[in-house]
Amino acid sequence: MRLALRITLAAGLAVGLVGAVSAQEIDTHARAPKHVEYEFEGPFGKYDRAALQRGYQVYKEVCAACHSLKQIAFRNLMDHGGPEFSEAQARALAAAAKVPAGPNDKGETHNDSGEVLTRSAVLADYFPAPFPNEEAARTANAGALPPDLSLMVKARHHGAAYVYSLLTSYGEKPPAGFAVAKGKYYNPYFAGWNIGMPQPVTNNGVTYSDGTKASIEQQAHDVVTFLAWAAEPKMEQRKQMGFAVLIFLLAFASVLGLAYKKVKGEYALK
Amino acid sequence: MAGTTSDAATRRDFIYVASGAMGAVAAGAVAWPLIQQMNPSAAALALATTETDIGAIQPGQQVIIKHRGQPLFVRRRTPEEIKSAQAVDVAALPDGLARNAGKDAALPASDANRTIKAEWLVVSGVCTHLGCTPTVSTPSAPEGEYGGWLCHCHGSAYDTSGRIRKGPAPENLHVPVYSFMSDTRIKVG
Amino acid sequence: MSGPSTYNPKSGIEKWLDQRLPLPRFMHDTMLTFPTPRNLNFWYTFGGILTFCLGVQIITGIVLAMHYVANAGLAFDSVEKIMRDVNYGWLIRYVHANGASMFFLAVYIHMFRGIYYGSYKAPREIIWILGVLIYLLMTATAFFGYVLPWGQMSFWGATVITNLFSAIPVIGPGIATWLWGDFAVGDATLNRFFSLHYLLPFIIAGVVGLHIWALHVPGNNNPLGIDVKSPQDTVPFHPYYTVKDAFFLVLFIIVFAGFVFFEPEFFGSPDNNIPANPLVTPPDIVPEWYLLPFYAMLRSVPDKLLGVLVMGAAIVSLAVLPWTDTSRVRSNRFRPTMKWFFWFFVVACVTLGYCGSQPVDATIAGIPAVWIARLASLYYFAFIYPIMFFVGLFETPKPLPASIAQSVLGDKPAAAE
Numbered sequence: 036m037r038l039a040l041r042i043t044l045a046a047g048l049a050v051g052l053v054g055a056v057s058a059q060e061i062d063t064h065a066r067a068p069k070h071v072e073y074e075f076e077g078p079f080g081k082y083d084r085a086a087l088q089r090g091y092q093v094y095k096e097v098c099a100a101c102h103s104l105k106q107i108a109f110r111n112l113m114d115h116g117g118p119e120f121s122e123a124q125a126r127a128l129a130a131a132a133k134v135p136a137g138p139n140d141k142g143e144t145h146n147d148s149g150e151v152l153t154r155s156a157v158l159a160d161y162f163p164a165p166f167p168n169e170e171a172a173r174t175a176n177a178g179a180l181p182p183d184l185s186l187m188v189k190a191r192h193h194g195a196a197y198v199y200s201l202l203t204s205y206g207e208k209p210p211a212g213f214a215v216a217k218g219k220y221y222n223p224y225f226a227g228w229n230i231g232m233p234q235p236v237t238n239n240g241v242t243y244s245d246g247t248k249a250s251i252e253q254q255a256h257d258v259v260t261f262l263a264w265a266a267e268p269k270m271e272q273r274k275q276m277g278f279a280v281l282i283f284l285l286a287f288a289s290v291l292g293l294a295y296k297k298v299k300g301e302y303a304l305k
Numbered sequence: 306m307a308g309t310t311s312d313a314a315t316r317r318d319f320i321y322v323a324s325g326a327m328g329a330v331a332a333g334a335v336a337w338p339l340i341q342q343m344n345p346s347a348a349a350l351a352l353a354t355t356e357t358d359i360g361a362i363q364p365g366q367q368v369i370i371k372h373r374g375q376p377l378f379v380r381r382r383t384p385e386e387i388k389s390a391q392a393v394d395v396a397a398l399p400d401g402l403a404r405n406a407g408k409d410a411a412l413p414a415s416d417a418n419r420t421i422k423a424e425w426l427v428v429s430g431v432c433t434h435l436g437c438t439p440t441v442s443t444p445s446a447p448e449g450e451y452g453g454w455l456c457h458c459h460g461s462a463y464d465t466s467g468r469i470r471k472g473p474a475p476e477n478l479h480v481p482v483y484s485f486m487s488d489t490r491i492k493v494g
Numbered sequence: 495m496s497g498p499s500t501y502n503p504k505s506g507i508e509k510w511l512d513q514r515l516p517l518p519r520f521m522h523d524t525m526l527t528f529p530t531p532r533n534l535n536f537w538y539t540f541g542g543i544l545t546f547c548l549g550v551q552i553i554t555g556i557v558l559a560m561h562y563v564a565n566a567g568l569a570f571d572s573v574e575k576i577m578r579d580v581n582y583g584w585l586i587r588y589v590h591a592n593g594a595s596m597f598f599l600a601v602y603i604h605m606f607r608g609i610y611y612g613s614y615k616a617p618r619e620i621i622w623i624l625g626v627l628i629y630l631l632m633t634a635t636a637f638f639g640y641v642l643p644w645g646q647m648s649f650w651g652a653t654v655i656t657n658l659f660s661a662i663p664v665i666g667p668g669i670a671t672w673l674w675g676d677f678a679v680g681d682a683t684l685n686r687f688f689s690l691h692y693l694l695p696f697i698i699a700g701v702v703g704l705h706i707w708a709l710h711v712p713g714n715n716n717p718l719g720i721d722v723k724s725p726q727d728t729v730p731f732h733p734y735y736t737v738k739d740a741f742f743l744v745l746f747i748i749v750f751a752g753f754v755f756f757e758p759e760f761f762g763s764p765d766n767n768i769p770a771n772p773l774v775t776p777p778d779i780v781p782e783w784y785l786l787p788f789y790a791m792l793r794s795v796p797d798k799l800l801g802v803l804v805m806g807a808a809i810v811s812l813a814v815l816p817w818t819d820t821s822r823v824r825s826n827r828f829r830p831t832m833k834w835f836f837w838f839f840v841v842a843c844v845t846l847g848y849c850g851s852q853p854v855d856a857t858i859a860g861i862p863a864v865w866i867a868r869l870a871s872l873y874y875f876a877f878i879y880p881i882m883f884f885v886g887l888f889e890t891p892k893p894l895p896a897s898i899a900q901s902v903l904g905d906k907p908a909a910a911e
Binding site: 376 | 650653654656657658660671672673674675676677678679680682686772773774775777778779793795796797798799801853854855
Binding site for chain 1: 574578584729733741752755759765
């Protein structure tokens with residue numbers, strides 16, 4: 036049902052785009068996302084646990100260089116319905132990250148060479164941001180601002196397919212007549228086609244510890260799963276509770292339906 | 306109270322009317338601060354001027370600065386853009402007024418009346434229809450038919466002088482009060 | 495209509511209370527024995543459903559307010575904390591967000607039902623006008639509420655709607671600044687919208703009380719649109735309608751739960767998952783679905799002030815329906831001509847909604863959406879004024895049954911619809 040809806044919407048979007056093309060100029064609207072299927076879609080869908088753990092690795096080793104994920108704390112890595120790392124694993128992952136330490140006993144937040152004082156993260160810490168503020172992020176990225184990824188999958192139409200399409204569509208040849216702007220990259224799934232992000236995932240760009248081959252598609256699939264969880268971490272609880280609620284309500288409705296039938300009979304109504 | 310005369314009645318009416326009037330005054334006096342508290346606070350009013358460097362802007366480029374919480378377009382126009390802005394017949398425009406807060410309100414919407422230096426166009430980035438931020442038009446990515454801006458909310462198209470040419474917006478993009486502190490720095494407000 | 499009270503206090507404490515605050519008597523007369531036409535159909539269950547929706551919104555809203563922070567710098571993250579960290583916060587927020595859509599879905603059915611069966615006609619004009627007022631208050635409440643998550647759509651929706659006031663000549667810009675408490679939508683605006691969003695539902699509850707009070711004076715209209723003539727035409731509200739309303743309420747909740755648990759973002763906009771940014775307008779600003787018809791009207795008028803006036807008139811015009819409708823019969827069941835105009839009105843409203851959801855320059859089957867919206871807007875007003883007026887004058891209604899009881903009990907199959 037949801038899938039069918041998506042396809043219809045995507046088709047509608049495509050038709051809309053074709054309609055908007057004018058003869059003279061190149062239409063640089065984003066291409067409709069590729070059709071991809073995920074384990075977490077549909078009423079019975081769950082996150083693929085292994086994909087979540089691999090996706091975290093891709094986020095940490097690739098995306099985190101520029102993108103923050105500020106709504107997620109290290110403790111969330113152990114969450115039921117999430118990546119479900121063991122507590123020991125989550126502690127180790129946290130300890131490997133550095134977060135700003137805050138003022139020391141002399142009231143200093145920076146050392147003598149002007150660097151921020153840091154400490155190892157603990158489970159309660161949120162994922163550290165790669166840049167201290169928006170201006171620093173823009174300066175480091177030729178004026179572009181890498182957005183926070185916490186809600187990315189929910190912040191775009193067909194977000195999971197969109198992010199997947201974006202990550203797997205570098206290296207295409209731009210159509211004749213389209214000039215890629217200076218300092219930008221060509222990506223037809225990005226509105227305007229000029230994207231500030233260089234190709235993020237590359238073949239074997241990460242080495243998976245579970246032996247999965249790290250193709251571009253595999254990494255994109257894994258990191259999208261991870262980001263989908265980051266955007267909607269309670270999805271599994273939600274669907275599980277949904278079934279219980281619906282079963283109860285159907286039973287309730289059946290009983291009420293019988294009661295309704297009875298009063299209808301008693302009062303000789305239509 | 307026993308011997309009611311018409312004099313007494315008049316006096317009593319007066320007392321009632323006076324009481325009512327004073328009650329109304331009291332209600333009005335109480336309402337005034339309750340209404341006024343909604344207006345911008347002293348802290349909001351304090352952010353009324355903005356200074357910014359414009360030296361790094363290239364011809365054909367615009368930057369958006371934040372002034373009074375709203376976007377402000379600072380656009381360094383190319384010679385072609387200036388030429389097309391000056392060539393427009395002011396009498397045929399939907400809004401014939403310059404809308405320049407730094408100049409007389411009755412001036413016509415000629416390009417000269419909307420700029421200080423022809424190369425620089427400084428206009429509010431707030432569509433005069435319903436307040437969206439219009440998207441800038443560049444030769445490589447045109448927006449609207451008039452080379453200036455297109456507001457995607459309701460389709461208002463502006464020309465290279467920020468004048469409304471098509472769509473529901475009633476007025477030209479407003480020009481704020483601003484001045485050049487040097488060749489590369491402006492002060493708005 | 496309600497007749498002499500049949501309440502009979504049994505215990506001593508009930509008698510004692512009855513002489514001081516006859517609340518049990520009131521409840522007994524209005525909710526248990528209240529004589530209700532025996533032919534109310536499915537479409538009459540939405541009053542109860544709406545009361546339920548209001549209750550759900552108030553309860554979940556109070557709970558959300560315990561965790562929400564009305565500050566431009568913190569609001570977005572506080573909503574995410576509710577979704578992630580507050581126990582069952584995701585559930586409460588999704589119920590509240592989808593509850594708004596369910597509330598409007600039910601209110602639209604309730605309103606169309608009122609129009610179809612002529613429930614606004616004498617002696618029920620006040621019920622109808624109070625209903626229009628409730629709808630207006632709901633719209634305002636929903637608008638304020640949509641601003642609170644402080645996403646892109648929240649911010650720009652607030653900007654567009656508050657700018658509508660700037661269309662008023664001379665004092666308009668001053669009013670906009672006064673509404674914002676700043677030179678643009680900002681922290682001050684968010685705070686006051688939160689305050690009003692918390693206040694208005696209680697005012698709605700008050701007006702709903704008046705709406706039901708006014709309903710209990712003449713009693714319910716019914717699908718036949720004829721008056722209750724004898725006790726045989728009615729049944730006591732309890733148990734028949736309490737059970738019936740409960741049954742359909744649970745069916746409604748099943749649909750509600752389907753959205754909450756399986757498509758919670760169905761009615762939402764992806765852009766509202768991006769924090770508000772005053773410098774970037776999203777490419778397509780679209781209001782929530784329930785406001786789309788009015789939004790389409792606004793966009794279909796090329797002049798700013800006129801557009802705002804048309805949109806306002808569209809809502810206010812509903813209140814004059816009792817007087818523009820000249821028909822002697824209430825129910826469209828007996829109005830062969832009006833029935834067509836009514837269904838066309840429903841189609842026009844849905845079409846307006848669809849046009850409102852499309853980008854400004856969209857075309858539908860080659861025709862610009864804006865022209866379709868103009869046509870539909872024109873029909874909207876034509877329906878309320880000339881059509882209601884002239885069809886009522888010239889139409890020959892079908893013969894009315896002698897009584898509700900005769901229609902229901904005497905000639906069973908004919909009554910069903």
